[in-house]
Structures are given as structure tokens and as C-alpha cells.
Amino acid sequence: MTNTERIPAVEGWFTTSEPYCLIGAKCTDCGTYVFPPRSGACPNPDCDSMELAPTPLSRKGKVWSYTENHYAPPPPYVAADPFEPYALAAVELAEEGLVILGQVAKGVMGVDLEIGMDVEVDLEVLYRDADGVDHWIWTWAPCAPEASA
Amino acid sequence: MGALRSGSERMMGSDRDLVVLGAGMHPWGKWGRNFVEYGLVAAKAALAEADVAWRDIEFVAGADTIRNGYPGFVSGSTFSQAMGWTGAQISSSYAACASGAQALQSARAQILAGFADVAMVIGADTTPKGFFAPVGGERKEDPDWQRFHLLGATNPAFFALNARRRIDVFGDTVEDFAMVKVKNSKAGVGNEYARFRKEFTLDDFAGSPIVSDPLRLLDICATSDGAAAVIICTPEYAMRKLGTLEGTVRIRAVANSTPTYPQVRLELPDIATDSNAVVSAPALGFKDSIAHNAYEQAGLGPEDISCAEVYDLSTALELDWYENLGFCPEGEGASLVRSGATALGGRLPVNASGGLSSFGEAIPAQAIAQVCELTWQLQGKSTGHQVEGAKVGLAINQGLFGHGSCTILSK
Numbered sequence: 001m002t003n004t005e006r007i008p009a010v011e012g013w014f015t016t017s018e019p020y021c022l023i024g025a026k027c028t029d030c031g032t033y034v035f036p037p038r039s040g041a042c043p044n045p046d047c048d049s050m051e052l053a054p055t056p057l058s059r060k061g062k063v064w065s066y067t068e069n070h071y072a073p074p075p076p077y078v079a080a081d082p083f084e085p086y087a088l089a090a091v092e093l094a095e096e097g098l099v100i101l102g103q104v105a106k107g108v109m110g111v112d113l114e115i116g117m118d119v120e121v122d123l124e125v126l127y128r129d130a131d132g133v134d135h136w137i138w139t140w141a142p143c144a145p146e147a148s149a
Numbered sequence: 150m151g152a153l154r155s156g157s158e159r160m161m162g163s164d165r166d167l168v169v170l171g172a173g174m175h176p177w178g179k180w181g182r183n184f185v186e187y188g189l190v191a192a193k194a195a196l197a198e199a200d201v202a203w204r205d206i207e208f209v210a211g212a213d214t215i216r217n218g219y220p221g222f223v224s225g226s227t228f229s230q231a232m233g234w235t236g237a238q239i240s241s242s243y244a245a246c247a248s249g250a251q252a253l254q255s256a257r258a259q260i261l262a263g264f265a266d267v268a269m270v271i272g273a274d275t276t277p278k279g280f281f282a283p284v285g286g287e288r289k290e291d292p293d294w295q296r297f298h299l300l301g302a303t304n305p306a307f308f309a310l311n312a313r314r315r316i317d318v319f320g321d322t323v324e325d326f327a328m329v330k331v332k333n334s335k336a337g338v339g340n341e342y343a344r345f346r347k348e349f350t351l352d353d354f355a356g357s358p359i360v361s362d363p364l365r366l367l368d369i370c371a372t373s374d375g376a377a378a379v380i381i382c383t384p385e386y387a388m389r390k391l392g393t394l395e396g397t398v399r400i401r402a403v404a405n406s407t408p409t410y411p412q413v414r415l416e417l418p419d420i421a422t423d424s425n426a427v428v429s430a431p432a433l434g435f436k437d438s439i440a441h442n443a444y445e446q447a448g449l450g451p452e453d454i455s456c457a458e459v460y461d462l463s464t465a466l467e468l469d470w471y472e473n474l475g476f477c478p479e480g481e482g483a484s485l486v487r488s489g490a491t492a493l494g495g496r497l498p499v500n501a502s503g504g505l506s507s508f509g510e511a512i513p514a515q516a517i518a519q520v521c522e523l524t525w526q527l528q529g530k531s532t533g534h535q536v537e538g539a540k541v542g543l544a545i546n547q548g549l550f551g552h553g554s555c556t557i558l559s560k
Contacts, residue, residue: 009298044410064314066313069301069306071360075282077301090310097427098422099422100420100421114317
């Protein structure tokens with residue numbers, strides 16, 4: 001293992017090298033999307049497909065809503081001690097028609113966010129385990145609006 | 150279908166109506182005792198009110214609790230054994246917050262199918278302190294485990310995302326949310342079964358810590374111990390028992406609904422919504438559809454409701470329910486609470502019991518407690534928090550992972 005390798009806190013949900021993006025699943029038949037990624041039956045009740053293929057999702061989206069956690073969440077969350085409040089945002093990905101929840105980049109709080117704001121996927125350390133290994137998670141980080149949008 | 154029938158016809162009900170013969174509760178609180186103890190108190194109170202012997206109960210529908218070991222997962226048999234085995238038929242249901250309503254539906258379906266004439270529906274819980282956390286063990290495939298481990302997305306965080314949307318989209322204020330607590334706490338003072346019997350004012354909110362911005366501790370319901378039970382039966386059984394059906398409380402609807410794909414509203418405990426890229430969102434969102442299904446079953450509409458018990462897990466969520474139930478147009482929930490219409494003494498009291506705000510949630514008991522409350526309201530027995538002249542009552546809630554429930558009762 002090299003120092004630059006990033007260990008994801010959950011396997012297969014996002015890329016661990018740039019450009020960072022979430023990985024969903026797409027039905028090979030009707031084309032609908034799923035996040036978190038999984039195999040098995042398409043969730044569209046009118047589609048009989050049993051094949052969902054992993055697919056990278058749009059890197060950028062718009063804030064649908066947001067909040068700040070002011071108390072340490074209970075385990076299995078690994079909370080920093082002392083606990084620092086942090087923000088969560090639900091972000092709408094236009095092309096995939098999904099709203100996906102995530103932690104917001106460290107230091108960016110509710111006062112810095114607004115509904116409809118542009119954000120993109122970044123990676124941060126979620127927690128360091130007992131062996132000193134960092135486990136990474138996706139975050140939503142404010143970014144410049146898409147030029148084409 | 151309700152709209153096609155005249156007012157008097159609508160109040161008559163259908164041949165599928167069942168009778169609530171008795172209701173019983175253990176007061177809500179936080180004692181940490183065995184949940185079965187609470188359940189026994191509620192069961193015996195309901196039997197006494199119904200004047201039915203335990204041995205005569207033909208079907209026992211238990212609502213399960215997942216934080217109390219194996220007995221909690223098989224609540225139907227747990228309560229049957231505690232009361233003394235009688236050879237009755239049983240079911241044990243878990244549907245998160247909708248567990249009680251699902252147990253009610255289980256008993257109702259058994260009776261309507263002709264397998265039983267009289268049944269007990271019962272739920273009880275003992276809850277840990279603080280945030281609800283997922284049940285123990287490392288379960289990496291469980292979305293409920295994932296949302297805590299990966300995001301720290303607690304229940305209040307989900308309530309807060311929803312509340313923030315209301316502020317941004319509808320122009321609600323945090324004071325509008327606080328008005329719900331002020332209203333419900335005032336009603337709860339008069340309810341002997343409520344855990345918190347203290348009236349709060351808007352001034353109390355400034356000193357209440359923020360849990361998940363914009364929601365403060367006073368905006369979020371606690372977790373409680375409690376128990377509730379009802380005895381339900383066929384009209385024929387009630388007739389034999391009472392000699393008349395005059396003044397009896399009828400179950401007009403029990404809807405246990407799932408969402409329709411795609412579910413495009415981010416709902417507890419999901420990390421993401423369904424996709425609307427290929428299939429457009431349905432005309433009715435999930436919460437709207439729960440109410441719609443129940444209205445359709447009862448042949449009634451929002452204009453027929455005298456009082457409602459809604460799941461105010463957060464203050465802001467109560468405003469959503471006003472809109473989902475058709476009590477006001479979308480976005481006007483804040484105006485409705487501010488008008489006083491939904492307060493005790495208003496034209497359409499909501500959570501006259503004091504709501505979850507005054508009770509705190511005892512998961513499997515809560516939806517049954519809503520039915521107890523409405524039964525007593527319709528019978529004019531809710532001393533201290535009575536809705537004058539109540540004829541039709543509605544209870545609604547939503548369990549995790551897409552378990553909706555709505556019950557309508559009428560006199």
C-alpha cells in the first residue's frame with residue numbers, strides 16, 4: 001500500500017482517484033439509475049430486467065436541502081472527540097434524476113449553503129481506525145456553476 | 150369515490166366497518182422496565198373497557214419492538230403468554246412507526262375474512278435514551294447501518310432537511326415550527342397518558358439547543374416507553390354485547406400503503422431517492438397517497454374530518470401532514486397552524502392528544518395509541534382535551550422504508 005492510496009469507507013460507491021465521482025448502477029434495459037450501486041432487479045416496476053451495471057454518476061449537482069449536525073451521531077458513526085458540528089446536504093443530479101445525501105466538505109456550514117447551489121464530489125477522511133488507517137468518504141463541496149447550465 | 154356519495158350516505162359506513170369495543174393505554178414515560186409490563190396494563194384496561202374476557206379473544210395482533218430482544222420480535226405470542234395461553238390465533242407485525250397500524254390491519258383482515266369475531270391489537274415499547282441508533286452489529290449491507298456509519302445521518306437530520314425545504318420553498322419560519330410545539334404542548338397538559346405535561350411558549354425556544362439546524366431540541370420528539378391496546382370486533386358481536394350499535398366507534402379505513410416508483414422525496418433512512426430519469430414522479434407523492442388511500446377506502450374526504458392525530462416526529466413534519474391530508478393547499482401549513490384552526494377549540498384540531506410532542510415515540514404502541522385517542526374523542530371521553538362534537542377521526546403516520554399507515558374512525 002502506498003501513502004497516496006485512499007481506502008474507501010464503503011466499497012464501490014465512488015472513485016478513489018481523480019476525477020472523483022459517485023458510482024451508481026444503471027438498468028441495462030430501461031436505463032433508470034440506482035444509488036447506492038447494487039446488482040439484482042431493476043427498481044422500475046414495469047421493467048423485468050435483472051441487470052444493473054455499475055456506472056459513474058455526474059460529478060456536479062445542485063443542493064436540494066441541507067442541515068447541520070450539532071450533536072455527535074451515535075455509533076456506528078465514528079465521531080471525532082471533541083465533536084465538531086458539520087453539515088449534510090442532499091444534492092440533486094439532473095441527468096440521473098437522483099437526490100443523494102452526503103456530508104458537506106469540512107468547514108462549509110449551513111450559513112455557506114443555499115438550496116439550488118452548485119456542488120461537486122470531493123473526498124475526505126471519514127475516520128482513522130485503530131491501526132491508523134484513514135477511511136475516506138465522498139463529500140459535497142461548493143463549486144462554480146456548470147458553464148452549459 | 151367519496152365525492153359521489155351524499156353527506157348522509159357517507160356517514161353510514163359500509164358492511165366492512167368493524168367496531169372498536171374497548172381501548173386501553175399505559176401512560177407514556179421513561180422508566181426502562183420490561184415492555185411486557187406496560188403491555189399488560191394496556192391489555193387489561195382495553196379488555197375491561199370492552200367488557201370482554203381474555204379467554205374470549207380469538208385473535209391477538211402484536212406490534213413488534215426491535216430493541217427488546219426476541220420477545221419483541223414475536224410480540225403476539227409474548228403478550229399471549231404473559232396473559233396466559235388460550236389457544237388464540239396470533240400475528241406479530243413489524244413496520245417501524247407503522248407497526249401498530251399494521252397489527253390493526255392484520256386483526257381487521259382476519260375478522261373481515263370471517264376467521265374471528267373479536268381481536269386484540271397490542272403494542273408496547275421500552276426505548277433507549279438519546280438518538281435512535283441502528284440495532285447492534287456491523288451490518289454493512291443494511292441502509293439503516295450505512296446512513297449512520299457513513300454520514301451520521303440521524304433521524305433529526307432527515308427531519309431538518311425537510312424543515313429547511315419548507316423554509317426555502319414555502320417561506321416558513323422557525324417560529325412557525327415552534328407554533329406547532331406551543332399548540333401540542335398546551336393540549337398535552339390535559340392528557341393523563343402524556344409523558345410531558347408542560348406548556349411551552351415561543352420564548353422557550355431561544356434557550357433550546359439546536360440539534361439539526363434549523364430544528365431545536367423542542368422541535369423534535371423524544372423516545373418513550375409506553376403501551377396501547379384496542380379490542381375490535383364485528384358489528385354482530387358488538388350488537389350481542391351492547392344490544393345496540395348506537396354510539397359505537399367504527400373503523401372505516403386502515404390503509405397500509407407503499408410508495409409508487411419513483412419515490413422522489415428523500416425519506417428516512419434512504420441515502421438517495423429513486424431516479425425520475427426514465428419514469429416520471431407519480432401524481433401523488435408518498436404521504437399524499439397514504440391519505441388518499443384511506444379517504445377512498447372510507448368514502449370520506451378531508452372536509453369530513455373532525456380531528457386528526459398525525460405523526461409530529463418534528464414540528465415541521467406536522468405542517469407537511471396538513472397539506473398531505475388536504476386540510477390546506479401545499480405550502481399553507483404554517484398559515485393553518487397560525488390561524489388556530491388546528492388547536493384544541495379550532496375548527497379542525499390536530500394532535501388534541503398532545504401528539505408525539507407530548508408523548509415521545511414508543512414505536513409499536515404509537516399508532517395504536519392514536520386509535521385509542523380517537524376512540525375516546527369520538528365517545529366524548531377525552532376529559533381535559535376533548536374535541537367538542539367529534540364525529541370522524543383520522544390518524545396517519547409513516548414507518549421507515551416505505552410503510553405508510555392511515556386509519557379513519559367514525560361514530
